[in-house]
Amino acid sequence: xxxxxxxxxxxxxxxxxxxxxxxxxxxxxxxxxxxxxxxxxxxxxxxxxxxxxxxxxxxxxxxxxxxxxxxxxxxxxxxxxxxxxxxxxxxxxxxxxxxxxxxxxxxxxxxxxxxxxxxxxxxxxxxxxxxxxxxxxxxxxxxxxxxxxxxxxxxxxxxxxxxxxxxxxxxxxxxxxxxxxxxxxxxxxxxxxxxxxxxxxxxxxxxxxxxxxxxxxxxxxxxxxxxxxxxxxxxxxxxxxxxxxxxxxxxxxxxxxxxxxxxxxxxxxxxxxxxxxxxxxxxxxxxxxxxxxxxxxxxxxxxxxxxxxxxxxxxxxxxxxxxxxxxxxxxxxxxxxxxxxxxxxxxxxxxxxxxxx
Amino acid sequence: xxxxxxxxxxxxxxxxxxxxxxxxxxxxxxxxxxxxxxxxxxxxxxxxxxxxxxxxxxxxxxxxxxxxxxxxxxxxxxxxxxxxxxxxxxxxxxxxxxxxxxxxxxxxxxxxxxxxxxxxxxxxxxxxxxxxxxxxxxxxxxxxxxxxxxxxxxxxxxxxxxxxxxxxxxxxxxxxxxxxxxxxxxxxxxxxxxxxxxxxxxxxxxxxxxxxxxxxxxxxxxxxxxxxxxxxxxxxxxxxxxxxxxxxxxxxxxxxxxxxxxxxxxxxxxxxxxxxxxxxxxxxxxxxxxxxxxxxxxxxxxxxxxxxxxxxxxxxxxxxxxxxxxxxxxxxxxxxxxxxxxxxxxxxxxxxxxxxx
Numbered sequence: 001x002x003x004x005x006x007x008x009x010x011x012x013x014x015x016x017x018x019x020x021x022x023x024x025x026x027x028x029x030x031x032x033x034x035x036x037x038x039x040x041x042x043x044x045x046x047x048x049x050x051x052x053x054x055x056x057x058x059x060x061x062x063x064x065x066x067x068x069x070x071x072x073x074x075x076x077x078x079x080x081x082x083x084x085x086x087x088x089x090x091x092x093x094x095x096x097x098x099x100x101x102x103x104x105x106x107x108x109x110x111x112x113x114x115x116x117x118x119x120x121x122x123x124x125x126x127x128x129x130x131x132x133x134x135x136x137x138x139x140x141x142x143x144x145x146x147x148x149x150x151x152x153x154x155x156x157x158x159x160x161x162x163x164x165x166x167x168x169x170x171x172x173x174x175x176x177x178x179x180x181x182x183x184x185x186x187x188x189x190x191x192x193x194x195x196x197x198x199x200x201x202x203x204x205x206x207x208x209x210x211x212x213x214x215x216x217x218x219x220x221x222x223x224x225x226x227x228x229x230x231x232x233x234x235x236x237x238x239x240x241x242x243x244x245x246x247x248x249x250x251x252x253x254x255x256x257x258x259x260x261x262x263x264x265x266x267x268x269x270x271x272x273x274x275x276x277x278x279x280x281x282x283x284x285x286x287x288x289x290x291x292x293x294x295x296x297x298x299x300x301x302x303x304x305x306x307x308x309x310x311x312x313x314x315x316x317x318x319x320x321x322x323x324x325x326x327x328x329x330x331x332x333x334x335x336x337x338x339x340x341x342x343x344x345x346x347x348x349x350x351x352x353x354x355x356x357x
Numbered sequence: 358x359x360x361x362x363x364x365x366x367x368x369x370x371x372x373x374x375x376x377x378x379x380x381x382x383x384x385x386x387x388x389x390x391x392x393x394x395x396x397x398x399x400x401x402x403x404x405x406x407x408x409x410x411x412x413x414x415x416x417x418x419x420x421x422x423x424x425x426x427x428x429x430x431x432x433x434x435x436x437x438x439x440x441x442x443x444x445x446x447x448x449x450x451x452x453x454x455x456x457x458x459x460x461x462x463x464x465x466x467x468x469x470x471x472x473x474x475x476x477x478x479x480x481x482x483x484x485x486x487x488x489x490x491x492x493x494x495x496x497x498x499x500x501x502x503x504x505x506x507x508x509x510x511x512x513x514x515x516x517x518x519x520x521x522x523x524x525x526x527x528x529x530x531x532x533x534x535x536x537x538x539x540x541x542x543x544x545x546x547x548x549x550x551x552x553x554x555x556x557x558x559x560x561x562x563x564x565x566x567x568x569x570x571x572x573x574x575x576x577x578x579x580x581x582x583x584x585x586x587x588x589x590x591x592x593x594x595x596x597x598x599x600x601x602x603x604x605x606x607x608x609x610x611x612x613x614x615x616x617x618x619x620x621x622x623x624x625x626x627x628x629x630x631x632x633x634x635x636x637x638x639x640x641x642x643x644x645x646x647x648x649x650x651x652x653x654x655x656x657x658x659x660x661x662x663x664x665x666x667x668x669x670x671x672x673x674x675x676x677x678x679x680x681x682x683x684x685x686x687x688x689x690x691x692x693x694x695x696x697x698x699x700x701x702x703x704x705x706x707x708x709x710x711x712x713x714x
Contacts, residue, residue, distance in 0.1 A: 026482070028482055029481070029482050030479050030480060030481055030482055031476045031477070031478060031479065031480040031482065031485065031510055032478060032479075032510070033478055033510050033512065034510075035476065035508065035510050036476065036508055036509045036510030036511075037510075042508065045508060046506075046508075049485070049486065049489055050489065050506065053489045053490060053492070053493040054489075054492075054493055054496075054502075054503040054506075055502070055503075065505060066469070066471065066504030066505035067504060068429075068468060068469045068504060068526045069429070069468070069528075072425075072426070072429070072526075074469065074471055074504055074505050074524075074526060075471070075505050076471035076472065076473045076505050076506065076507050076522070076524055077473060077507045078473040078474070078475050078507055078509050078522055079509075080475060080509045080511050080515075080516075082515075111425060111426070112423070112425045112431065114423065114431055114432070114433035114524050115433065116433045116434060116435040116522045116524075117435070118435050118437060118475075118520055118522075119388045119392065119393070120388070121388060121389060121390055122387050122388065123387060123388040124386070124387055125383070125385055125386050125387055125388065128388065128406070129406065132406055132407065132410045132411075133410060135410070135411075136410040136411055139411075145412070146411040146412075147423030147424060147425060147431055148422060148423035148431050148432050148433050148524075149403075149407065149411075149433065150433050150434045150435055151392065151393055151399065151402060151403075152393045152435045152436075152437045152712075152714075153388055153389070153390050153391075153392050153393030153394075153708075153711070154393075154437050154517060154520075154711075154712060155390065155711065155712075157514075158437075158439075158516070158517040159437075159515070159516055159517070159520075160511060160515040160516070163475055163511075163516075163520065165433070165435055165473045165475075165522035165524075167431075167433055167471050167473075167505075167522075167524035169425045169429075169431060169526065171426075351510075354510070354511075354512065355509075355511060355512075357509075
């Protein structure tokens with residue numbers, strides 16, 4: 001994982017970087033699926049429209065947890081996953097874990113959730129009952145209370161069964177000093193387990209492809225893993241992220257930009273379940289861009305990396321160190337391929353897997 | 358406004374009351390528009406499904422603000438109003454004010470909001486821009502910051518332009534000791550202005566009726582009025598409610614049940630804009646059941662009623678005392694009609710005005 005970049009590569013990268021550094025403008029005439037995919041179009045929407053309107057703190061929080069008062073964090077997410085139930089989980093479970101995990105990776109212990117439901121007229125009552133039950137069980141498992149709620153109903157054909165919105169409040173953990181801008185060259189990049197399972201499970205559950213792999217969503221609360229990380233390597237942790245929409249690749253790109261650093265990922269070290277790798281290959285999708293709902297990426301100072309990895313492995317043997325933070329070229333993520341070459345791992349463009357959460 | 362009820366009335370009311378006291382069971386086979394109307398079906402959904410699943414505190418909070426930590430209140434609401442823009446406001450403005458008002462009437466000073474958007478593929482970018490602008494302006498006017506956000510996109514035909522979900526966090530005001538179970542016989546019932554304007558404006562904006570009345574939504578932040586009420590009559594305030602879905606009638610019924618008291622409303626004292634009264638008469642709808650988005654109902658101990666009314670009138674000359682809390686028959690709301698008769702003002706059944714917020 002050397003830092004060496006040839007003169008020719010350097011010039012190409014400089015041009016890419018100049019384009020990239022410009023603040024994105026939101027110029028689209030209409031909303032497309034890509035605006036919800038967590039990649040480039042989403043970022044353009046946030047930086048080009050929301051930040052100017054709501055202020056930079058709010059804009060930053062559109063992708064992270066915001067602050068309330070001295071020690072509380074707040075985060076919100078809506079869930080539009082299709083189908084509502086899939087191997088390994090359902091929209092209700094996802095709505096709890098997704099919001100709990102946003103708090104967890106911001107270094108806040110999840111305390112309470114609010115739940116707003118938009119139901120489509122004609123929704124089967126048993127489907128609703130099953131999701132209410134899934135929400136209650138996931139909340140109990142994650143140790144959070146549902147403390148406020150709301151229900152709206154729209155006419156048949158004006159929604160898609162059920163959309164959920166959960167907002168979480170958590171207390172910032174004093175062991176954490178995490179920031180997306182804290183990454184330094186030399187920091188190690190860890191993932192908490194094998195990647196790409198949630199997105200692959202959803203895609204297969206839709207039955208659009210003639211693939212019958214046994215892949216389950218990895219939806220779960222990440223707080224226990226974060227709690228263990230904070231214990232094992234609190235002061236050495238730079239930043240944590242759950243790798244949902246846009247996958248691990250989007251997390252790496254976002255943080256490389258935010259910290260003005262480069263990253264190099266050792267492709268061979270990235271844990272991918274063989275069934276996920278197989279499905280991805282057939283479908284022509286890179287698992288690095290596929291959503292997870294129970295995996296985090298941890299950026300750790302070198303002296304804390306071993307302890308952090310051991311902490312993650314106590315939850316999941318597949319946890320691995322997958323790369324390192326570098327100096328050059330700032331803002332970019334490179335992959336060291338299994339064949340010894342290097343390529344750029346860019347931001348996600350378009351939305352290969354819509355509505356996975 | 359006498360308490361006298363004849364022996365025959367008494368028996369009928371006893372029967373109604375027995376039926377009513379039973380905990381509602383959610384037995385419907387499918388979701389109907391009525392489940393989102395804020396009336397009887399919504400209550401059945403909350404008490405019959407959500408309370409057993411999430412616990413009684415959460416269930417109670419489904420219609421109110423929940424508690425986080427010692428002094429914070431949290432409330433959430435999704436917004437599905439159709440059309441997105443209407444005389445006097447738009448979905449973005451409503452999404453801010455609606456959540457700010459839920460905090461305000463729970464006696465909490467609004468601090469921060471989160472915002473989750475579900476956008477339909479193909480939504481015109483200018484429509485989105487206009488709502489982002491409306492949200493930013495309403496948040497600034499209400500003195501709250503947008504501190505977290507999320508955007509999802511669903512395919513064309515799977516949503517209706519735009520749904521918004523706002524969650525608010527506020528700090529409980531030490532001057533307030535409000536509770537839905539605090540009402541006592543003799544308490545006065547105040548409204549902060551003329552009623553039924555929001556729902557009527559939405560209905561007319563849909564153009565389904567050949568009515569051209571000039572009615573604007575009353576959407577606005579109620580915190581300044583609540584702040585003034587807490588100053589003028591803090592210890593005498595029993596409970597506050599914003600009269601949104603289901604209108605003033607639903608607020609009165611909910612609190613009569615929660616406090617085990619009766620209420621009598623003097624119909625002639627209820628302020629209704631002539632254009633609202635006219636539209637309601639033509640459409641066969643009682644303005645007491647029509648939604649407001651900037652009006653509250655205040656229940657005040659008799660010794661604080663004059664000061665509270667004066668405080669409300671400093672914001673809106675139409676503020677009025679409309680009735681009184683009584684002993685008998687517990688859990689019921691009666692109306693003293695303009696002709697001297699009395700009738701029961703029951704909970705809303707069905708949904709005469711869907712998607713007004």
